Structure formats: C-alpha cells, structure tokens
Amino acid sequence: xxxxxxxxxxxxxxxxxxxxxxxxxxxxxxxxxxxxxxxxxxxxxxxxxxxxxxxxxxxxxxx
Numbered sequence: 767x768x769x770x771x772x773x774x775x776x777x778x779x780x781x782x783x784x785x786x787x788x789x790x791x792x793x794x795x796x797x798x799x800x801x802x803x804x805x806x807x808x809x810x811x812x813x814x815x816x817x818x819x820x821x822x823x824x825x826x827x828x829x
Contacts, residue, residue, distance in 0.1 A: 771808050774804055774805060774808060777797070777800065777801045777804060778801060780797055781794060781798055784797055
C-alpha cells in the first residue's frame with residue numbers, strides 16, 4: 767500500500783482468503799504465481815522510474 771500497489775494488496779488478500787477457505791494447494795500455487803509475476807512487473811516499473819529519475823539528476827557532461 768505504501769507504494770500504491772493496491773493490485774498487489776488485493777491479490778495477496780485473494781491468496782489469504784483461498785488458504786483460509788481451504789482451497790486446493792494447486793489453486794493457491796496458481797494465485798501465488800500470478801502474484802509473483804505482478805510483483806516482478808511492479809518492481810521493474812520502480813527500477814525504471816528510479817533510473818529515469820537518476821538520469822534526470824545527473825550532471826551534464828562537460829563540453
């Protein structure tokens with residue numbers, strides 16, 4: 767929630783609810799795989815944003 771990744775939070779709740787309700791392990795594993803793919807995508811987006819921010823703040827090369 768801190769980084770506004772509400773879709774990740776929602777997916778985590780779905781996994782927790784499935785576990786609580788006794789869903790089949792295969793179902794929980796499938797949900798977890800989807801969550802991990804979403805997390806990888808979100809982290810890649812953060813890395814790209816941070817890299818762009820760093821590039822924008824870098825000093826200009828001397829002429």
